[in-house]
Amino acid sequence: MEFKSCFFFLVMVCSGKLFAEDTPCDLPHIENGNFALYYYTFKSHYFPMHKGKKLSYSCMIGYTTEAGSQDGRITCTAKGWSPVPQCYRKCNKPLLENGSFYSTEMYFKIHEKLEYKCNPGYHTPNGGTEDTVQCQTQGWSSQPSCTKRLESCQVPELPHGSYSRALREVQLNSALRYSCAEGYRTAAGNTSETALCLAHGWALTPSCTRITCSSLNEVAHGGFHPVKKIYEEGDVVHFFCDKHYSVTGFDLIQCYDFGWYPDPPVCEDVKKKCPLPPLPHGHVNTVRRTYHNGDKVHVQCHGPLGIRGSEEIQCEGGKWTSPSICTGTMNKQEYEAPPPEADAEIRASQARHNEDMKMQQDCAAPPVIKNGGVLGPVLASYKNGSSVEYGCQHYHFLDGPSTVYCDHGNWTEQPACL
Structure with a gap:
């Protein structure tokens, strides 16, 4: 029985391997090309083809295979047809004024290159006398052109900028420096730069663009x-x-x-701010007006009272985790033992928190500082927690925090411009 199982397993493995190596190939689709008509008419007879079978195809007029021929041949492999049948459009010889091509051919296959040269006194787009273009799937890589060699460059008008010299034209291989007004940048993205006059014109035409x-x-x-x-x-x-x-x-x-x-x-x-933890006969080590999500405090009980629960609680989603309780008994004298200012501070904090929850005070316009001011428009009022940023005028520097916050009706400390 064990021998039969092993034999069956080997047969399945070998059969699977043979089947994988003999994957059939169906009739492929080819754009701008076709196969012999009988392959389409009797498709069920010829397809699928098995590994090793070959198939010929032809490209339409004006198209060629990657090798540049009108006809191609493909082979069925374990991974499908190889190479994938493709027909590429031929490139017609382009027009060229003031120059000539080295080749006399009128049509060029995919990836084929065409060299040309310009007549004396003319130059290619890159400033030379010769250049090469290539036939690609979308056409020529670039349009061949020959333009007249310049002896000088005309100085263009420069809105939002100024030239270092008042010139109407700049001689070949000469330069002219210019700068842009505040808020504008040169063609290369600088506040000022030098423009160079080349045979085909300005290397970068002078211009000032808004930032x-x-x-x-x-x-x-x-x-x-x-x-x-x-x-x-x-x-x-x-x-x-x-x-x-x-x-x-x-x-x-x-x-x-x-x-x-x-x-x-x-x-x-x-995440709902947490109020001061309600803790009769106890207090927390850190008293604040409000507590934010994630804040932690340590709980302490008055006098001999013991704490039931964790000594550390955390503000999560507007609630305290596992509120602690102070348990035990204590007489009046013991109860009054804690410093009265501690309870007074806690009561004041609770009152402040309740007041804050009812209304968060807004701030008026931020204070004016000498030799500087708020960056951007100034609003009539600002919500509690809002902030503004200060900046200084030219030739002054900021001393103090650049950002000022609205804190319950009052602005935090303002900087100075020295």
Whole structure:
């Protein structure tokens, strides 16, 4: 029985191997070409073909195989037909003024190259006297051309820029320096550069282009203002979030010559801030107005009371994990033993938190500083937690934090421009 099983397994393996090596090939599709008509008429008789069988095809007029011939031949292999039958369009000899081709042929096959030269006083697009083009699937790699060799370059008008010299033309192989106004960049992306006059014209034609920043993507659970198709250098964008979401990062960004700064923020779930932990006969080691998701505090009980639960609790999703309880008994004297200022601070903190939850105070316009100011437009009021960025005028530098925050109706410390 064991011998029969092994024999059956070997037969299956060998049969599978033989079958894999003899994978049939069906009638292939060939664009701009065809096979003999009888292959289509009696397809079920000839196909599928087995490994080793050969098949001839012809390309339509104006097309050739990759080898450049009108007819091709393919072979059925374990992986299919090889090579894959393809017909490529021939390239007609292009027109050329003020120059001539080295070849007298009128049609060229795929990948074939064609050399040409320009007449005296003319040059190719790269400034030389000779060049080569190649026949590709979409046509010639480039259009052969010969243009008259320039003796000088005409100086173009330069909106938003100025030249170092007042010239109407620049002689061949000579240069002219120019610079662009603030907010604009040269053809190479600089504030100023030197333009060189070559035989075929300017190496880079002098121009001054407005600096722009990339468009901004939509903000999930929020938005921004103003919305433009194109943002220019100096533009400031203000981000805002829907209810129950808050801006992570800076809510104001500006377009600079190097792009947006700081990076555009996103709107994230507020995760519901936690109030001060309710802990009769106890207190926490760190008293704050509000606690954020992930904040941890250590719990301590008054006097001889013991703690039931964890000594450390964490704010998660607006609730404290495993609230602790102070258990045991203590007399009035023991209860009053903790410093009264601690309880007063806790009560004050609870009152402040309740007040904050009812209304978060907005801030008025940020303070004005000498020799500087806020980058971008100044709003009439700012939501609690918003921020603005300060910048200084030319020849002054910033001393202090560049970013100022609205903290419950008051702005944090402003910088100075020295």
